[in-house]
Amino acid sequence: MDKLLRQFIEVATFKNVSQAANKLCLSQPTLTHNMKKLEENLGVQLLIRSSSGVRLTEYGELLLEQARMMQRIYDNTLIKMDFLKERQERSLKIGTGHAWWHMFLRETFEQHRRQHPTANIHVDLGNHLRLMDLLLSGDIDLFIGHEIQGLNPRAGVSFLPLLSSTDACYVRTGHPLLGRVVHQDELQHFPYLELTPDEPRYQNVMEDMQPKQRERLQLHVTERIHYSTNSIVTAIDMLAATNSILVFPSCMGSYFARFDVRPLNLKEPQRDNMVGIYLMREKVEDPHIMAVLTLMRRHMEQNRHLLE
Structure with a gap:
């Protein structure tokens, strides 16, 4: 004035x-x-x-x-x-896999919303290749997911490790394999349920597809009946209706138990995956992003007992 x-x-x-x-x-x-x-x-x-x-x-x-x-x-x-x-200035566009939203990112969202009640927040759930494509195109600021083996090193992204995660094989209550020790080779006789599968259109972010191909060979994906969805709610419905097996982080056991979905008792140990935060290198020192990462790490540490 x-x-x-x-x-x-x-x-x-x-x-x-x-x-x-x-x-x-x-x-x-x-x-x-x-x-x-x-x-x-x-x-x-x-x-x-x-x-x-x-x-x-x-x-x-x-x-x-x-x-x-x-x-x-x-x-x-x-x-x-x-x-x-x-x-x-405080808006947040973040991507995540389903597990990490439920395990600790939901609390980060709530805390950020309370600290900055006028800020816009967008959360995108999905496959890590799709989220990487969104990150590279500037549609999200960062995402949480498994470390991507074979990623193009010229992508200009940084990976900040958070935790190590072990997979489990989940099935419906009443599944033929539930209640006993199961050998790895028995799994291939049952349908494979894939949550947020890789999409060919996002393979441009990869330099080497062999690690992913080896993973699918180990699971005998091409030899099995294959169900897939990008919705965790739909995946639970599919498990309830079939004898399919879902490979997903073991820390989600308590979540799936609410829906009568249980992990199999496997004789062979499942693979470990490094989970972390992907963001563009130029944003590694951005004060707003760093504040969000601090919140995220705090809530992850508070839930460490659930993640192990």
Whole structure:
């Protein structure tokens, strides 16, 4: 808002130039000069000066009424601009696998929302190759997922390790393999259920597909009936309706137990995976991103007993 109008509001409110000058931290001669300048700019007399102070002319009364309205509009505009600035500077676009949302990222979301109630937040759940594609295109700021073996080293991303995760094989209660020790080769006789499978259109982020191909060979994926979905709710329904087997992080056991889905007792140990945060290298020291990572690590540590 124009400084002369702000000063005029104070003079008109106090009806005294000296008191208004004290509040505005100005000298009385400076404020008197500014009021005369405002009158010259408008071409009308606003104030009638006397030894006891000032009173408003008809023009002054009109200007005071309108100036106070402009002051309110201006102040409200500044408040809205601060909200918009907060929303833009503290906005968060994050990707994650289903397991990590349930294990600790949901709490990070809640804490971030409480700290920055005006900020926009978008969470994208899915396969790590799809999330990597979103990261490279700038659609998300970071994502949490398994370390991608064979990733193109020229992608310009950093991987910050968080934890080591072991897989388990989940089946419905009543599955033929449940309740005894199961050998690895027995699994191939049952349908393979894949949650958030790799999509060929996102293989451009890979330099070497052999690690993924070896993984699928070990699971005998091409030799088995294959179900797939990108929804954890749908995967649970598929498990309940079939004898399929879902390979998923063992830390999700308590979550799946709510839906009568149990891990098999496998004789051979399952593979370990490193889970971490992927983000663009240029954002590794971004203060906002670092604050989010600190929140994330804090909630992960609080849930460490569930993740092991």
